[in-house]
Amino acid sequence: MARYTGPNCKMCRREGCKLYLKGERCTNGKCAFDHRSTAPGQHGAARKKVGEYGKQLREKQKARRYYGVLEGQFKHYYELAEKMDGITGVNLLILLESRLDNVVYRMGMAASRKEARQLVLHSHFTLNGKKVSTPSILVKPGDVIAVKESSKEKSKIKALGEAMATAHAPKWLENDAAKLLTKVVARPAREDIDFEFEEQLIVELYSK
Numbered sequence: 191m192a193r194y195t196g197p198n199c200k201m202c203r204r205e206g207c208k209l210y211l212k213g214e215r216c217t218n219g220k221c222a223f224d225h226r227s228t229a230p231g232q233h234g235a236a237r238k239k240v241g242e243y244g245k246q247l248r249e250k251q252k253a254r255r256y257y258g259v260l261e262g263q264f265k266h267y268y269e270l271a272e273k274m275d276g277i278t279g280v281n282l283l284i285l286l287e288s289r290l291d292n293v294v295y296r297m298g299m300a301a302s303r304k305e306a307r308q309l310v311l312h313s314h315f316t317l318n319g320k321k322v323s324t325p326s327i328l329v330k331p332g333d334v335i336a337v338k339e340s341s342k343e344k345s346k347i348k349a350l351g352e353a354m355a356t357a358h359a360p361k362w363l364e365n366d367a368a369k370l371l372t373k374v375v376a377r378p379a380r381e382d383i384d385f386e387f388e389e390q391l392i393v394e395l396y397s398k
Contacts, residue, residue: 209256246395249388256385257286258303263326268396279389280380287378290317291325293335297365297372298357299350309350314341329374336371 240248254264271281286292291307294315300306307325309315315322316336317329329335341347347370355367362376 209252243395246391249391250395253283253286253387253389253392257289257292258307259286259289259326265396268392279393282392283380283383283387283389284378285328287383288328288330289325290315290322290327290329290335293329293363293372293374297335297359297363298354298367299337299370301353314338314344314347331374331376333374334371335374336369342370 267285268282271278271285274281291303291310294300294306295303300309310325311323313321313323316338318334351370359365360382362378362382364373364375
């Protein structure tokens with residue numbers, strides 16, 4: 191399945207909630223979802239009865255789109271979560287939260303996960319001193335993510351660095367805005383995820 195390249199706001203409308211896929215635009219009053227929150231399509235505004243399977247599917251799609259992962263990747267994370275100790279649904283969200291592109295977004299170096307993914311793909315970051323270009327890498331406690339030295343003078347990176355100085359990173363990350371780096375000090379916990387998910391519905395979907 192190819193990555194979705196259509197309008198981001200259509201995904202928010204389809205899931206019936208803001209997924210914050212376009213950074214500042216989602217909060218400054220210009221968001222299309224604020225003006226038209228019905229599902230896309232000719233019959234989007236019609237009332238539809240949603241069964242249990244529909245609720246489970248929509249919750250899975252919401253999580254997948256929020257973190258910007260493909261269907262196969264999402265299923266892979268679920269299979270990993272099943273093998274981990276603890277609650278499968280919580281493990282799944284923790285794995286998604288631990289992706290490198292999400293960490294770059296959380297540290298304040300990108301306005302959206304999509305932008306963070308592009309920055310990683312363009313090799314603007316290092317992981318423990320080594321250049322990386324894979325957004326799906328899972329970080330762990332002790333890892334250090336930093337802006338590559340040769341990228342620090344780029345105007346785009348400088349502007350993002352200024353934004354990082356005022357960003358409120360979650361407690362599992364320790365930002366050093368002066369050096370444009372962050373250290374992973376712990377695994378993300380369920381309460382660190384500031385978006386409403388009903389992860390049990392996703393578990394029920396994959397358990398069929």
